[in-house]
Amino acid sequence: MSKNNWERSKTSRIYLHPPLAERIVVMYPDFNVTDSSLLDNGTHLDQPGIGLVLLHGENMDSFDYTETKFSPVTDGLPIYTVNSSCDGCDVAMEAFCDFERVPTTYFRVTVTNASPYHNDGYLGALCRSGKDTYMVQNHMEGYAPYKPNVKCWYMLKRTWQNTGENTASDGRAEMVVKAHDGVAMRWVEDGPKGHMYEAADYFRFDYSLEAHESVSFDMAICSGGADGGKSVSADDYDTARAATVAGWQDILSDICVYPDYDNKFYRDVYLQLATQCMQMLARYEGSELVATRQGDLGRFVWPFEATLVLEFLDHVGLRRYTREAYRYFCERWFTPDGDDKGRIKSNCAAWENFTGSTLWGMAEHLRYNTGDDEFEYFLPYMMDMLDWIERRRHTESSGYAGIFPSGQGSDWSDIAQFWTFTDSYNLRAINSLAEILEMRNHPDAARVRAIYNDYKQRLIEIRDELYRGHENDESFLFPHELGLSIEDSQNYSFTTDGGPILLICGIIEPGSRMMEQMENYFVSRGMFDHGLTGVLTSCAGAWDGAYHGGYGDVWYTMQSESFWVSAWLACGQREKAKKTLDALMYYGLTTEHVVSERYCSIDPWYTPWQPNGSGSARLGTMLLQYYGEKKTR
Structure with missing residues (x-):
């Protein structure tokens, strides 16, 4: 029998998208974001979408959602940061959307060596496309407790390919990454064993940090819209963030x-x-x-x-x-x-x-x-x-x-x-x-x-x-x-x-x-x-x-x-x-x-x-x- 402990509800899903978007963009506590279609075609769930999940370690494991925390939210801004730790370092991922009808979602990942010792580590950013159910992992609209498993993402067909030094695409949706000083970035096509339930087709980020040192990298994804003609916005992270803050302040005024x-x-x-x-x-x-x-x-x-x-x-x-x-x-x-x-x-x-x-x-x-x-x-x-x-x-x-x-x-x-x-x-x-x-x-x-x-x-x-x-x-x-x-x-x-x-x-x-x-x-x-x-x-x-x-x-x-x-x-x-x-x-x-x-x-x-x-x-x-x-x- 489960204990009736009256704990406060957890945030398992939180919105990033702007008003009037034709996408539903959701952030989750296990360091992932989904960007789903909004089709008036008689279906309520299971529509096409894309997603990005941040992984960590040599084996590219998912973050434990029960041990992550969101930073405090304030001023009505849907700009959220999820925090956790791995390999002796603190990891924070901030995310938000711009105000486009088909929005671009921006990410900044910051890694801080919280220990007094030198630390090396690895992160991976993996995208998938397909029925959003595999990435959202809800029963219906969440009528069972949230218990995600990144292996569900791997059930989707591998459609993302490296299209440039810092870009990837599934043929319509697009991903752009920008590594700052101190981060080595490369595309990884296959997992070490070639198994289905391994991370594959993702950007890997290697970092080497002295005590209390920090590094960061930025990412952006966009679904491409109905015809695939919508690309990731050209704005850099800081410019886009300032515009999003201004947009929400204008609405809330x-x-x-x-x-x-x-x-x-x-x-x-x-x-x-x-x-x-x-x-x-x-x-x-x-x-x-x-x-x-x-x-x-x-x-x-x-x-x-x-x-x-x-x-x-x-x-x-x-x-x-x-x-x-x-x-x-x-x-x-x-x-x-x-x-x-x-x-x-x-x-x-x-x-x-x-x-x-x-x-x-x-x-x-x-x-x-x-x-x-x-x-x-x-x-x-x-x-x-x-x-x-x-x-x-x-x-x-x-x-x-x-x-x-x-x-x-x-x-x-x-x-x-x-x-x-x-x-x-x-x-x-x-x-x-x-x-x-x-x-x-x-x-x-x-x-x-x-x-x-x-x-x-x-x-x-x-x-x-x-x-x-x-x-x-x-x-x-x-x-x-x-x-x-x-x-x-x-x-x-x-x-x-x-x-x-x-x-x-x-x-x-x-x-x-x-x-x-x-x-x-x-x-x-x-x-x-x-x-x-x-x-x-x-x-x-x-x-x-x-x-x-x-x-x-x-x-x-x-x-x-x-x-x-x-x-x-x-x-x-x-x-x-x-x-x-x-x-x-x-x-x-x-x-x-x-x-x-x-x-x-x-x-x-x-x-x-x-x-x-x-x-x-x-x-x-x-x-x-x-x-x-x-x-x-």
């Missing part, structure tokens, strides 16, 4: 809303969350549309998650690309005609709340962006979305009338009337739309408000029917699947997609007896622990089933906590909100300020969906809610 505290550490966390949300904005190869990814190596877009990222960006002032990101839903996933006219679809599972989520996000976008041109562009789409929601909720059903009929609520395959996760978001969206129309004295404002009132009344009627007879119970939780008890549907993610959502859409009032009973339900069953509120209750499926041994100790972080923190603050229970916020800052956030979808209290290397778009946005929003907002302009 748009932020005009900060949490109201005087704490450098928390400010760095907030900036890093904002940066990672910006890095979710991407363009598929061959497209000018701006898609909002959810994170990790995933290519699909979940509207429910994407709109949380975009709302946070709009809220804090990072609005350069949010209009185009919402236009993506109109141009790519809006249904223009037929029975489903107005419905928002996606390239992932068809959640019933995707249309409501998108409608909410667009309405909130118009709250921050008040120009007539944006309003006039988005309003027809939004009204069609509203009309689809109205048609859908009035569809004849064998279940409860006046709400959505049975359908798929989330990535879980259950089919039911998910009133907590579907209709609640529809209601929230319609309220936001009504408020935007009321702000403008629009002629449709009264009609939309009437729809909201009718929908809300129906949900309250369902709430009251389900609650009848439980008024005096010490604990009570509303079912998330209508027609089934909690016990009969407890393998669904009801801590995140169930009753707590009703706290943020006006169906359960913060501070009410219903909220108290719901909290008692989770507490009495040990489902709140160490400040976290989203313990998972399923170990089935392609995702959870990869790690049966961890479940029971896995927490879905940021989602349910965002409902509880908001409600606790609304009813003055700040100490509970602070306990949960502190827990998220430790268990839900790595030392490098990276959010995962889930936390495992028995294995810190279990880090699915890292980095995580909506999780970063939720945490940033909770910081603003708890500490209050400080506006700089």
